[in-house]
Every structure is written in structure tokens, then in C-alpha cells.
Amino acid sequence: MVAVCVAPTDLRPEVDDLTGTVRSDLRRADLPAAEAAALEYGLRIAEEWGGWVLVACCGSAAADDLLREARALGAEVVRVGTAPSPTAGPLGPLGPLGPHPVAPGDLAGHPAATAAALAGAIRGHGQPALVLCGDRSGGAGVGAVPAFLAAELGLGQSLGLVSVRTEGVGRLVVERRLDGGWRERLAITGPAVLSVEGAGVRLRRAGLDAVLESAGAPFDVRSPNGSQTPPGEPVAGGMHTSASRPYRPRTRPVPAPTGDAHERLLALTGALSDREPARVVGPLTAAEAADELLAYLARRGYTT
């Protein structure tokens, strides 16, 4: 069984410019691109491995039509029902980090509790061969649910994937985006939690008969385990940021200068090497400025 976790969200909530109040309308919800990609990957993998797909969702009934669409694609569906909060969106008046009103039973903003509810729902349908998620939810998500889910299920995890393909039954080759344009290719065997980015694939469309058959059909709706409902005060994404700093690329080794101390000092500082001092050439007309730039580039050997 390949489990795919989704959270249909209003992708264009209304944000009050003055107060920052967010009003989302789940009747207008859609699957975030990442979750649509997760579902498509899930369907492809299940086809090739000869398994089936379980779509697990944690949320209110407002977006059940989207889950039925997933059902029409051949997936089983389980939803952990939470109290609907039709107008109070996942973000409160102060944004994701501020205090926000949480309806009783609403797990939005509680990634650990959401993951626990999802893990329970998935286990209720069997042991997953693979769990796929979007890299982050469409609402106030910080991308913590997949990690918590991996912990709950005791599985390995690989997050932020841009491509997933099968290599025979039970084996996957996935690619992950790293900083600085790097990619990491991983071979995955055995059960794991994968989260994917919304790129590269589009969710297929369900056939007409399947949609008609699925419309209005019931599916498994569970209530979250009462004891797991979190206390009123949500942790901001359940994560603590201890430090944040800009990306620093790895240093490029440059051979050390040779010669005596004087020469080495000159080489390090570039004090006596040729360089073009800055000149003030303006103000110029646009045509003169263009000529000046072209001439500079030609001098530096960029144009011939």
C-alpha cells in the first residue's frame, strides 16, 4: 500500500492588509501542487509495484469533493475528521508565528498531532510500503508533518524530492534539490516517508464513469483520538529555529602563492597588479552609455 497524505487548502485566502486577518474558504479549496504531485507519484508507483493507494487527509468535511476526485482515480480514502473552521484559517491575526484561534479539534498548526492522526489512519488500513506527502501544506505549513510522520511510523525519511521513479518493484530512485543548484540522487528500498515538491508531474484526471460512481459515495471518516488533541496553545509549526544565516557556498581552494614574503604579500593583496581604476564617465546619453559599456566589455575580452 502506498499512502499519500493530502491537505486540501484554500490556495488564495483573503488577507486583510491592515490587520493581517486571513480568511480562507475551504469550499474553494484545491490540492497544493506538491500534494497533487505526491498523489500522481503514488498512483504511478502503485501501478508499477502492483499495489494500491490510500489517500489520507486530516481536516474537515468541507473539501470532501476533492477527496472523492482522488477516490475516482482508484485510491482508497480515509479522512480524520476535525471540527470545521470555515472562516478562521490556519493563520491567525499575526501570521504563522503569532497566536491564532484554533477551533477545538482543529489540528491545523499542530504538525505533531496531525502526523499522529494521519499515522493512526494509515495504520488502520495496513502497513504502508511507502508514504508520500507534499513538501509542505498549502496553508501555514512549515513542512514538519512528513518528518513527524516518519517518526510516528518509525520509518526513514527523504524530504523535498523533485523526482521519483521506480526501478523495479520495491526500489525507488529519487532526486532531491540541494542548495546552490546541486542535486542529490538517492536509492530507496523499503518503507520510507517521502515528501515531494510540486514540480515535474501533473495529476491525471479521473475518468467520467469513476467520477460519477465516486460522487456522493461514502468513505472512511475517523475521529481523531481525543487524547491526541493538542492543548490550546499551538507550537509555531512545532519547530524551534536555533539559528538562521544566509547560505555560504563551500570555499574554493586556491593554490597558495609562492616566492619570498614580499612577493607573496603582493600576490595576496594584488597591490601592484594591473587594474583599471574606477572612472566617472557620466552623465551620458543612453547611446553614449551603451557605447561606453560595449567598449568596456570589448576591452575586457567579453565581446569580440
Added chain:
Amino acid sequence: MGRWADISFEARMATVEFRVSERAHIVVDSDVCRSCTTKVCVHACPADLFAPTADGGILFNYEQCFECGTCYMVCNSEGAISWTYPDGGHGVVFRHG
């Protein structure tokens, strides 16, 4: 000219939700456009999807289409603009229509 607090066209279009389809639902035959002297679609389209090119053709976009039909209705060259609805579930989504 007495216009106040108007927003840029990009900001205007950013107020609208578009669920963009992979398939272009508008196709323009630029060869037909080259013989068109008025190119009415360029200014009549409320979403500003059509741009004249230097060689007399028309460059078209489909991503931010209101699906109103103005372009093919005002087009005077039969067959220059092929226009269908975008694939189901895609295209514009009005919330305050």
C-alpha cells in the same frame, strides 16, 4: 488624467485566481494576423493577452484568460483565433464574480 490610485496591470491580474492548464486553449495563427490591419484583439482583450510582434504577427498568452470570448468575437479574420474552453477544472476561478 483624473485617474487616481489605479494599479499596475500586473497587480490587477494578480487579484484573479487562475488554475493554469498545460494545454493552451487559445491558438492564434500568426500567418493570418500578418494580413490584419486592425488587430483589434490587442486592445479589446480585457486580460491583455495579445501582443503584436515586429513582423506583424500576434504573440498570444493563455494563462491569465478570463475565458470571455471577446478576442474571437472581435477578430475580423475568420480562423485566426482558435478558442476553446480550458480543460475542466482549469482556467479562471472568480470568487467575486
Added chain:
Amino acid sequence: MTDEQQAPDPPVFDAVVVGAGPAGASAALALARAGRSVVMVERGPFPGAKNVYGGVVYGRVLDEVIPHWWEQVPVQRWVVRRSTMILTDTQAVTLDVRSQAWGAQPYNGMTVFRADFDSWLAQHAIDAGARLLTSTVATGLLRDGSGRICGVRTDRPGGDLRARVVIACDGVNSFLAKEAGLLPRADATHMTLGAKEVLALPAGVIEERFGLGPHEGLDIEAVGGTAGVPGGGFLYTNRDSVSVGVVVSLNGLAASGRRPEDLIASFKAHPGIASYLKGAEVKEYSAHLIPEGGYSTMPELATDGLLVAGDAAAMTLAAGIWLEGVNFAIGAGLEAGRAAATAIGTGDVSAAGLSGYRRALEASFVLRDHKRLRLAPDLVLSDRMQQQYTKVLCDIAEDLFTVTNPQPKPGLVRIMRRVLRRHRVRWRDLARDGLDTARTFR
């Protein structure tokens, strides 16, 4: 609802309704209430996602199908104030009608958002037993061996939907009515373009600026103010936003070289409008075509296995002081659904079997209003009406109330003569247009 489940595949519905707007939802509601299996095919992700309107929904037509609809309809504001404005660049003459009776049961007009209203109406059809298929485009008509229409093709995989009757409520561009040969492929002459902005304003500010109570709304319809392009503007209040825009003749727009959003800007900048909108920010921009040709441009309404209703059948009334459409779509949809249900019952879904649709519409407000006002669209969008009479009326009003002391008042007849001469309007044309107007609106 039940017989299609046992039927061999593909399922056969009694009726397929294309489009879940007001016409489609009403048709499906009538069919479902008559016990027929019906499916609505909607190309948007939800009903109303593709729809835009320009003002007010008059819900009286709902009385017979949804009792006490006003208690549950997703209304923005109840219209208690209705202004008709005649605009030139610097002048305005306004007829301002207010009735508190419109703000109480059983109500008259309301402002809504179509995403809410259309979804609400479609839900009634679903509750009555209709099916709704969203995110699905009906790409063409399905015909049997003899060429008779027997369903629609859709863009879903395996997407042929067979039904005894197809009801095309697929809007102003109705590709189904075009495919059936009922509508011309492109007809810019009888089309107007509506372009609209929804502007955020706090509810309290709206109520203060427009003199309204908490749930009360205002609807302004203006002739002129569109920078010389034949058409007019509109402004109406929602709960915490106002919708403002223009409706202009498509050919006039094409000839003018102006951009639609520029025309909105010039309407918004009119001194009679600008102060209402101060500080309001754009929440959504939208545009839609309106089939304003009226009665004479309506297509054949029924052919073998196919009925047409709503915008697809040009059922909008754009007659100067009356601007309606959603109510006609609902009225026509209900009659189409009933006629289809009857025809399915008798087993004759040919054009003859479905002819009860047209007869019912002829007897109802849908065609009677359109027939009565059939000359109005041409009259309202005519050059003289748009270019000259707006100025004449505004000048007469201005001169009438300009105090010229120590000169004595000139008298109405002298003012009229002077103004008509100023704008080169001949008495002969005025008399003829006056007669036309009287005939049109009699």
C-alpha cells in the same frame, strides 16, 4: 436517480444539463423534482467559478421552487436604493429610487457573489437528487446513428455522457448551441463586454457613503461615462466591497481603440462616482460577455433532443432602465427542466415533443418581457441615444437649475430649443426617437 445504476455502461441519464449556473441548476432542479435522473456538467471547479454578473439578482422567480429562499440565500446586501444615472464627462442626471419595502420580506433585488449564489442554487438541485460533475467540459454533442442528439462528449477520459435530453445552459459562448447550428459562431454585433472591479471597502464606510442600513444595498446603473464608447457603467454594494465596472458594446470597443480597464478607470474617475470609491482597493478584476441582442437575436430554443436556456439563448434584458439576466436564466431553466421532464415522460424528445418549452416561456415573463422590450437594445445603444441625448438631457437639467439673475428664467421650451440646437438634434429625430422610446417601453 436509481435506474442508471442498474443500466449497462455507459449510464444513461434522463437528462444532462451543461453548465451549473442559474439556468442549469434550475433546469436540474426542475428535472430532479419531477423524478428524472439528471446530471449537471460544470467546467469550473465549482458552480459559479466562471461567472460574472453586473448588478442585481431578482429572486421573485424562486418563490415557487424554494419557499422562503431569502432566509438561506447567500446574499451580500438587499437593494433598497436604485439609481439610474445619465452621465456626460462633467455632468450627471440621476433618478434615485428608494424603498424600504425592498429591504424586508419578501424582498426585491439582492447583490450576491456568483461563486456563492450559483453554488447555493446548484446545491438545491443536488439536494433534490440531481448529480453534479464539476471540472468537466462538455466538448461537443453526441449523436446516434440517425444524427439525433443523444448526449454530450466531455473532456474526461472515457467521457461520453448519454442522455435522452441535453439542456445547453453553457453560457454566452455556448459551443453546444453553435454546434447544433442554433447560434452563429461569432456575433460581435449583439454582444457587450462587461468588465468589473470588486473594491474592498469596510461595511461601515459603505453604509455611511451610500446612506444605507446594515444589510441594505445600492445599485447604480449609468448610461454614458464610458469615454465615448457606447455603453454604460454600474456600481453596486456588497457586504464589505463595492463592484464597479462598465458594460460596452463589443463593436464600439473594437472601434474605439480603448482598453477595457481604461474604460473602468474613466467611469471611476467621473466626478459623480469618484468620491464613492475613495480609498477602495481592488480585490478582484473580471470580465465577461453579455448577449444583449434581446428577443430578435434569440436562437431557436429547442431542437431534437436539445434545449437552450440562459445566456446561451441570449436571455438577458438590457433595456436601459432594466438590467436583468439571472432571473431570466432561472425562469428559463425551470421551464426547460419541466418541459424536458414532460417530454421524457411521453417518450417524445423531438423538437415537437420539446415544444412545450417555448410555449411555457411565451406565457411567462421570460419571453414576454423580452418581446415587449425587443426594440430596447438597439435604442439604448444607438448613436443618438449614447452621444447626443445624454448631453441634451444633462444640459437641459443644468440650464433649468442655473439661476441667471438678473435675467429672468428662460422657460423650459426655450431651454430645450437652445440645447437641441447646441447639440444639432433635429426636432424630427427627437420626435421619432421619442415615439420609438414610447413604443419600446409602453
